[in-house]
Amino acid sequence: MMATALLLQAAVPVAAPAPPLSAKQLTMPIVEATCKIADPDGRAHDLRIRQTGGRGYDVPRNGSTHRARTDVKHTILRDTAGVFDGFEFQIGPRETWPGDVKAFKRPGQTVQMQTFGTGRDDKYAILLRRKWSNPDVDLLGFCDVKKTPQTPLDAAETEEATRQ
8 A cells, every 4th residue: 555655756746946037027007996885775885995015026046046026015095984094004015906005004903805806807896894893894886907027127116125
């Protein structure tokens, strides 16, 4: 039985690791999202968010090149529900359209924003939770999303980013 297991392990091909993404492939688009959201009582609200940053760049280190991405920043342009009043989004280099991001106000006060694809490149579902009181859904809706491609950092911008 042990020999059979060893033969089966030897017969399973091992895939080569995927090549690393280029700085251009790593660069995220600028995202403009215009959302219609509703609370559990059915009241409708407007939410507009702009996501910037997320630009890729090459970092030479110890004779090889590593790739990095600038931090992603979210700016609330309109929030008629007041969900993000006084909150600051966490900053990091990850994808959030679709994805998950949190905004913080004080210790224990968090708003979680999750976005989901809908099968259309220009429409996303959005779910908002105020986690400081409970994990229930507070608002949900749909967003019209426009993504604008960006270029990776150029040499001068890369030098600036690696100094920080």
